[in-house]
Amino acid sequence: MIVKKIINNPDNIVSDTIEGFVKAYEDKIEKLPNSNVVIRKNMEKGKVSVIIGNGSGHEPACIGFVGENMLTANAYGGVFAAPSPDTLYDAIEASENGKGVCVLISNHAGDVINSKMAIDMADDDDILCKGVILYDDIASAPKGEEIERRGTAGTLFNYKITSSYAADGHDLEEVAKMAEKVRDNTRTLTVATVPGTSPITGYKMFEIADDEIEIGMGVHGEAAAHTMKIGTAEEIAKVMCKKLIEDKPYEKGDEVAVLVNGCGQTTYMELLIFYNEVEKILSEAGIKTYKPAIGNYITTQEMGGIALAFCKLDEEMKKQWSKTTDAPGFHI
Amino acid sequence: MIVKKIINNPDNIVSDTIEGFVKAYEDKIEKLPNSNVVIRKNMEKGKVSVIIGNGSGHEPACIGFVGENMLTANAYGGVFAAPSPDTLYDAIEASENGKGVCVLISNHAGDVINSKMAIDMADDDDILCKGVILYDDIASAPKGEEIERRGTAGTLFNYKITSSYAADGHDLEEVAKMAEKVRDNTRTLTVATVPGTSPITGYKMFEIADDEIEIGMGVHGEAAAHTMKIGTAEEIAKVMCKKLIEDKPYEKGDEVAVLVNGCGQTTYMELLIFYNEVEKILSEAGIKTYKPAIGNYITTQEMGGIALAFCKLDEEMKKQWSKTTDAPGFHI
DSSP: OOOOOOOSOGGGHHHHHHHHHHHHTTTTEEEOTTSSEEEESSOOTTOOEEEEEEEESSTTTTGGGBSTTSBSEEEEEEETSOOOHHHHHHHHHHHOOSSOEEEEEESOHHHHHHHHHHHHHHHHTTOOEEEEEEOOBTTSSOTTOGGGSOOOTTHHHHHHHHHHHHHTTOOHHHHHHHHHHHHHTEEEEEEEEEOOBOTTTOSBSSOOOTTEEEETOOTTOOOOSEEEEOOOHHHHHHHHHHHHHHHTTOOTTOEEEEEEEEOBSSOHHHHHHHHHHHHHHHHHTTOEEOSOEEEOSSOBTBBEEEEEEEEEOOHHHHHHHHSOOOOTTOOO | OOOOOOOSOGGGHHHHHHHHHHHHTTTTEEEOTTSSEEEESSOOTTOOEEEEEEEESSTTTTGGGBSTTSBSEEEEEEETSOOOHHHHHHHHHHHOOSSOEEEEEESOHHHHHHHHHHHHHHHHTTOOEEEEEEOOBTTSSOTTOGGGSOOOTTHHHHHHHHHHHHHTTOOHHHHHHHHHHHHHTEEEEEEEEEOOBOTTTOSBSSOOOTTEEEETOOTTOOOOSEEEEOOOHHHHHHHHHHHHHHHTTOOTTOEEEEEEEEOBSSOHHHHHHHHHHHHHHHHHTTOEEOSOEEEOSSOBTBBEEEEEEEEEOOHHHHHHHHSOOOOTTOOO
16 A cells, blocks of 8 residues: 655655645635634634634635635644634634624434534534535435535535625625525435555555446545446436426526536546537426535545535625635635 | 447547537637637737637647637647648638737647648748747757757746737737747646546557556656656656756745646545645745646647646746636636
8 A cells, every 4th residue: 555645654644744734825824823723814804703613624615615705714623623713612612703603414324412512612612603514525425304414515616606795795694694695505426436545554545346437425435325337437427417496496497507527537528528518408308507516625645536516696695606715615 | 349438430530629618618718710820809909919720639728728818729730640731721821810929839749740831831821920930848859958848837927928918919929939938937746646538549658557657647648757756746746846946946036836737537626635745845845936837728638647847037027927818728
């Protein structure tokens, strides 16, 4: 087993990553002195802040989404491990900017438990704070049990739209409602072609047969719902779009933002070819597309695959989705 | 041999990619009807245009660099193959906007021959046109023979700075001089950890031993200058920075933009860790860094590795490097 990663001591991965990130963007981003929290500089006063905590290893998620019209701060955990309640509390406390803090929580056990504890700590200290749990992965629980679903790549819509909405001056109740609305209009499904390697152990995180792909895999290699022989981009897009459209359901006349999220080693060329097929299918179904996001946003190390997500938009959501941001890891 | 890529018929890779790209960004980019040229919509009149032709397979390069304050157009060739003189001519003709066209040429035999032929065709049609050959890869020819060097990832500095400078209204002579200046201040070196797979053949493009990395590999797997056992990010950064600094040489008091370009499957986490080491080394050498570019800009499919490039900047170059752009594949 040889780790072919360009890293130093695996024990220092998190601190090395943060150090590099903060150096690169020191004009706009800083790290809290004693906590693995990355936070905006020069925040405008009197706005609701939006934060999230997450395990590292999914970069640019979510440190790369800290910026104007995006996240205020990111509590950064160990590799594939939720940040501690203390780290999350530090992010909440440092972000509080006069109108409270909306804590987005991607639905994974550790993230939920630790975020709730941090919110309780903030309540005790009279910091206005509200958590919203995000779930979008249709492969991880059946329709009707949406709240059991995992948070996956479609959470990106929330990082942008909800944060951008908060920057317009809405209060915490309104911001939390927007987070729920974005979540409820989002569905995601992931296809995996090859596994990623844990930077800690140096081992592949799971196995996929040479001629197969996995539909429905989670962001940490959680069991897929459906194994199929590798087909063309068109065939894969058809399978995935059908499941997503039926689940919500998305309907004729709807307008959706499409996320074609590379999981790591899948090339931008493939993402574009795949988007082309998705757009054709949506167009045939009478569903309009609006400003797609195509790129590596939420990765699982160098895993091969694509997470496809749709978010049905209204005019307010379109406005917030398209507002510019200086977050280093986001561009559409 | 199984191609684990999400594509359709390999014969249609280029057309499928362009179709997806143009659909995604149809508000600002279009394709010429009968030619594989991607070009800006709504160009401002009376400015020098800057274009390049290149083989596909390196996305987002260079289609993703078409946009405001970046390239006017991109002539898009087959996979790892230069576009034809006709395609390049089409790009020149369609870009001409009242003040002539600067054709950037990354130094590879096919690109040079075909670009020169296209420029000759443009001359015959009285289109004001000037080519500038770009070379930056210090591994491909020794110091003193810079013009024999390959064009690699450091050409990115030219796509941004020269194009942005052209958008300020400078004439073709001045724009070409800026292209030469950026080139002469740029040096690049690439480390490869694992090979990429050709989307046409489905085979690995080259081999690297399990415990080794290759310093000095070209963007198509051209022979590396130096094989070493895989070390830490710090060790790799030291080897690469030393070679780059000595070659130019970059000196105490210089200010450089740093490009940490992921070649494909190398994670953003690794790029940040590597940047952290590079910044330390430059800082110790008294060389200041300015707005680094960290991400996948010029890839070789899912090859693992990093291209490290420096570009020494003056105030004018800093201004142009930092100007915003809406090019889909570029953000710093």
